[in-house]
Amino acid sequence: MRNRADVRPAIERVGGAPVVIKLLEGTQGIGVILAPQVKVAEAIIETLHSTKQNVLIQKFIAESRGRDIRALVVGDRVVAAMRRVAEGDEFRSNVHRGGRVEPVTLDPVYEQTAVRSAQIMGLRVAGVDMLESDEGPLVMEVNSSPGLQGIEAATNLDVAGAIIDYIANQVAFPDIDIRQRLSVSTGYGVAELMVHSGAEQVGMKLGDLGLWDRDITVLTLHRGVSVIPNPRKHVVLEAEDRLLCFGKLEEMRSMIPEKRRRRPRVRRLPKEPLGE
Ligand SMILES: Nc1ncnc2c1ncn2[C@@H]1O[C@H](COP(=O)(O)OP(=O)(O)OP(=O)(O)O)[C@@H](O)[C@H]1O
Ligand SMILES: [Mg+2]
Known part of the structure; x- marks a missing residue:
């Protein structure tokens, strides 16, 4: 936050006073101030700004x-x-x-x-x-x-x-660039398949998607912040699951729903070039 005019909106954004004001380069608790009222917070921030110090404003977590x-x-x-x-x-x-x-x-x-x-x-x-x-x-x-x-x-x-x-x-087990290593044989590679909410795959078992028939192996299933490595075929899919897969790129591409085509936003060019 740099300008005076930003101060009040920034305080409002964290839910009003009391607020915690922090110097960006503070440490050991020095430069961390609890301001009980908006007016006090404004005064502190203005003072710090006048000495060219930038601050961070946070909601005070009283509990x-x-x-x-x-x-x-x-x-x-x-x-x-x-x-x-x-x-x-x-x-x-x-x-x-x-x-x-x-x-x-x-x-x-x-x-x-x-x-x-x-x-x-x-x-x-x-x-x-x-x-x-x-x-x-x-x-x-x-x-x-x-x-x-x-x-x-x-x-x-x-x-x-x-x-x-x-x-x-x-x-x-040194880090290996799996994407590069797994892209060896022509046409094979890794890709992430998303299970969008509302997709027909939601509620289906992983084994019933026909992935293995199409020569696609599921390496991991990401669900929120958790990861299921080598997911088994009986795992039931949920909306927003992400499947990291290895297989033929062509096969996997066909499973990714096509993005809506971008509509050109520019005006049509005139038939004749613009001249002087
Ligand atoms: N938003 C907050 N609400 C309640 N208490 C806070 C809040 N922010 C910080 N504190 C308290 O103040 C202490 C110091 O804050 P903070 O860790 O951000 O600064 P610092 O210790 O000076 O910086 P650093 O950790 O980078 O050295 C925290 O350990 C915590 O106890
Ligand atoms: Mg700290």
Whole structure:
């Protein structure tokens, strides 16, 4: 947010005061301010703008009560998690602000959110910070180089060891560009088939789609945030399922519903070229 005129709409957008104002380059809780009223928020933001500092405005999650969760993601697992609890009536849970840490066993929803956040950011190791809201986890930040000392001390877990094990396993199974590797034999390749809501495939068993008869193998089934590897033929399809398939590209192309053809939006050219 850069302009004065953007301030009020931005506050409205997060549901009005109280709001949390954050300096973009803040750390250790410094530069994180709770503004109880719109007027105060405006004054703070204007002051910061006058010193050329950009800010972030967030809804204040009161029910989080000065707590936040740090989940350490390695690969597709949360290997350690802790809760940071603020001191007294402080709303910032940073250890540098006097917060204390405790180990937590995360609810699966929090684990999935953390893993998914790391995946979206393309990170294999990440520290995901979440607030515990009434609506469930709210991701505040995804750190690409999380500190390990604090979380190891809080949980008594060997996080560094988990990272090393993960990397060692990756050496045995290095990343391969499956798309490229599987496009070897002429005409074969990988493609994602979508099951659109309202499609006749919804409610059908995977094995009844006739894919294997058409020489198409289903590698994975993506459903929301979960993945079913090597899905079996008895799996019943749901709307918005995504099937990652290997097979003849021509066969798979015929299964993708054709996009509506783009209508030309330009005016017809005059018969004669425009001259002077
Ligand atoms: N929107 C919010 N609602 C309630 N509490 C919040 C909110 N945003 C932050 N907090 C609290 O303030 C603390 C500090 O915020 P945040 O983590 O965003 O800044 P930081 O710790 O200074 O930055 P960084 O994590 O990048 O070092 C959080 O740990 C959390 O306890
Ligand atoms: Mg923080």
